[in-house]
Amino acid sequence: NAGVMQNPRHLVRRRGQEARLRCSPMKGHSHVYWYRQLPEEGLKFMVYLQKENIIDESGMPKERFSAEFPKEGPSILRIQQVVRGDSAAYFCASSPGKTSYEQYFGPGTRLTVT
């Protein structure tokens, strides 16, 4: 059973470009969570999605950031007009349900904005 997959693993973008991060949850998991981790800091929750629905986006910056989890295909975190402060590791996690207590994390995407 494949784990949570994220791609790309490393992404370099220049200021002003767009970044698209993809996450395929574990087989059978319909709940996806995105987190951001800055160096020496903890994981910060960004958004929680189910298929075709955003359940909680309380951690998402109001501008430039968006997320989706379409009926078919991976979940995508999109960052428009990236700035240097967006440089971080972005982790995706999945679970079988909301009340399932264990989240399975993907390997992360390291975004570097130059």
Next chain:
Amino acid sequence: GQNIDQPTEMTATEGAIVQINCTYQTSGFNGLFWYQQHAGEAPTFLSYNVLDGLEEKGRFSSFLSRSKGYSYLLLKELQMKDSASYLCAVSGGSYIPTFGRGTSLIVHP
């Protein structure tokens, strides 16, 4: 809101026992998690506590006191490979875990 505190860094000797503490303040409570994260890698699940008491799983044990807003992770028979960051996370009323900054554990020979 939720607030989670854990020490920034700890050191210990191979073969020893180490206890990593976590205190929290939360509105609503649906469980406390411990994750291990090696540098440059994804967090991996270690334990989950929702009731008071001690949960033991091999060399790792986790304790919870809901009335005190307190948990600890106990690692026995430390190995060099246990050098990692240990993340305490609390699930509140929304079921979305809030993570602490993590405790960097350094195990030396």
